[in-house]
Amino acid sequence: AQSVTQLDSHVSVSEGTPVLLRCNYSSSYSPSLFWYVQHPNKGLQLLLKYTSAATLVKGINGFEAEFKKSETSFHLTKPSAHMSDAAEYFCVRILTGNQFYFGTGTSLTVIP
């Protein structure tokens, strides 16, 4: 099946330290992948997207992700975590007809 796997259901980091949220995909070809963030009581918001252009994608709020075909990965990173980054993060695979297939999510906790 064409899907994405988020390897960690929960990640905790201290404020000011790097963030790494992992996402792997299963496919025989290069898929299109997005990262969305969901803050409590707010709608899902697009962080960044990869659509077979540059493999290093920069998004909003200092986040970026690198598409690595050799590792079938699209991990989300940020050099320095801020308290406002605490949220649920979803790796999303885009199928034909703009169908979104969401991963199970990673809950990020930022410790002051």
Place this chain on the structure above:
Amino acid sequence: EAGVVQSPRYKIIEKKQPVAFWCNPISGHNTLYWYLQNLGQGPELLIRYENEEAVDDSQLPKDRFSAERLKGVDSTLKIQPAELGDSAVYLCASSLDASSYNEQFFGPGTRLTVL
């Protein structure tokens, strides 16, 4: 510019009762989506509209769920009768169209609790 609007934000009902959710997409967006999000899971598509036409409703449990999008703008999702397992967050999203890689804009969702 207003985002996707959903109402109500919260709904508590007893099982076997009907319930309806309303969504107003971003102005000019032709494609509208309804998703179901269970606790601790990612959203799953229930139905997708292109204007007023439901073009993908394969995941909609048609025995109790129904949806409509009159005039290709607002949409309503209904459950009748509701079951305990329907407790979840129902999300509405919209995009300009169904072209691949178009950002979907999400509303805040309606949290349904069935007692």
